[in-house]
Amino acid sequence: MSEPAPSTKITAGPGGVMTDEVGVITGDLTLRTETSGNDVTVRVQYFEADEWYTVTGGKTTVKDPADSAAVHQIAVGLLNRPEG
Numbered sequence: 686m687s688e689p690a691p692s693t694k695i696t697a698g699p700g701g702v703m704t705d706e707v708g709v710i711t712g713d714l715t716l717r718t719e720t721s722g723n724d725v726t727v728r729v730q731y732f733e734a735d736e737w738y739t740v741t742g743g744k745t746t747v748k749d750p751a752d753s754a755a756v757h758q759i760a761v762g763l764l765n766r767p768e769g
Contacts, residue, residue, distance in 0.1 A: 691757045692717040694732060698766030702729050704738035716740075716764060718757035725753045727760045740764070 695716050701709035713732040718725060727743030730736055743760065747753060 690717045690719045691754060693757070693761050693765070695729075695761060695765035696767040697764065699769055702764055703741040704729065705741050706738045710738065714764075716757075716760060718753055718760060720747075720750050720753040723747050723750060725756050727756070729764075 693716050695714050697711045697714055701711035702714065703709055710729065710731065714729045715732055717728050717730075717737065719728060723746050725745050725747055727740040728737040729740055730738065740760070745756060747756065
């Protein structure tokens, strides 16, 4: 059984978060880090919406799937800007 993808509520800064599918999204978002084997993808959605979008530049490969937790924490640190 695989671990659930970590997710965190964030607030995008003034420039928003760039996504591959729809461009910039802003406001209150949920950030989720998905792992498939050694591939990691960071996605966002408008808070409590249904659609998920891939963060531009948010794909990487890790040596150990457990490292995806560190990728998630870095993404939260970079994208969560509640103070602007």
